[in-house]
Amino acid sequence: MARLILLNKPYGVLSQFTDRGTETARATLSDLIEMPGIYPAGRLDRDSEGLLLLTDDGRLQARIADPKFKLPKTYFVQVEGEPDEAALGLLRTGVMLKDGPTLPALAEQIDAPALWPRDPPIRYRANIPDRWLKLTIREGRNRQVRRMTAAVGLPTLRLVRWSIGDWSLADLPIGEWRIA
Template sequence: MSKILLFNKPFRVLTQFTDQEDRSTLADFIKVPGVYAAGRLDYDSEGLLILTDDGRVQHQLANPAFKMPKTYYAQVDGLISDEAIERLRRGVTLKDGPTRPAQAQRVSEPDWLWPRTPPVRYRKEQPTSWLQLTITEGRNRQVRRMTAEVGFPTLRLIRWSIGSWSLEQLPPGQWREETVHLPKSKPALRSKPGERPRSAGARRQRR
């Protein structure tokens, strides 16, 4: 049994605990010793980040070989076309090679969306649209590069889920603790549900 923390990373927070440039880091929100990020989420992206104290869990979550699906909501510049969505579904060719096929669909602005500080710039003459995109890779800035490649640059990016874990009922800047079990015969993860979100200053419950 291993511990994981599900954290809703705010905009402009580094996915590390220290920074020489005095930018906001995980240390501003998480006071649990011995955990580290399993994978990364860009400084200018928001949403689900998983932290763990177990190297095996980190390997399964971060290693592309396990093809862990990650779902994002992207606000893009312009009204995204059916042609662009179909290209994303087939996979696009980036500088580091073709991407795997993705699940992509146009969606309404999510009703769970929180305000961002600072907000996305607004131009009345240039509308925006929302896209739900699920990928099974983890390249650097991959979603942003994919939407730019099809002609619709990303303005705001939120990771909603990784595998079976999601941001449901988890406000920005808060985290909750769960446990996972790693069967030796199969690279699968199971979570222990039912714990409420906790703020950065919340006291860990004894198990």
């Protein structure tokens, strides 16, 4: 029987079990979970937080990670600036990026979600407002959400993936995991 693990990945942790990239060791999944034979089903950037799914089933891994299955991924995104209806409208109809147009997203401005504090905290600038968006996409391009918000004039300050398909962080604490 396939194992599926839900992990609340902290900021600064690589979505892999080893770090081959630099001379100084960076935090990896092996710092959070010791379970042989599991692999991430998709990626979450080092500077992003939230839900990462891991499994020991290659077909399930492919189904979760492969964009052709178009599993919805919902993110809470703290952006710099004031979203207006024009910016939200662009996100909802699709944004033109360097690698082509995105699929339409579900996008709405929300109140700040009840999340754990980020370590390190985001930069704060008294004279520049920030707001939260809830953004749901059905693709998985490299740094897509960050590129989408930047394309509409709203640079991302904090990015938290809340759900993938029917799997959600719910009450899973940062750095912790559970079997689905």
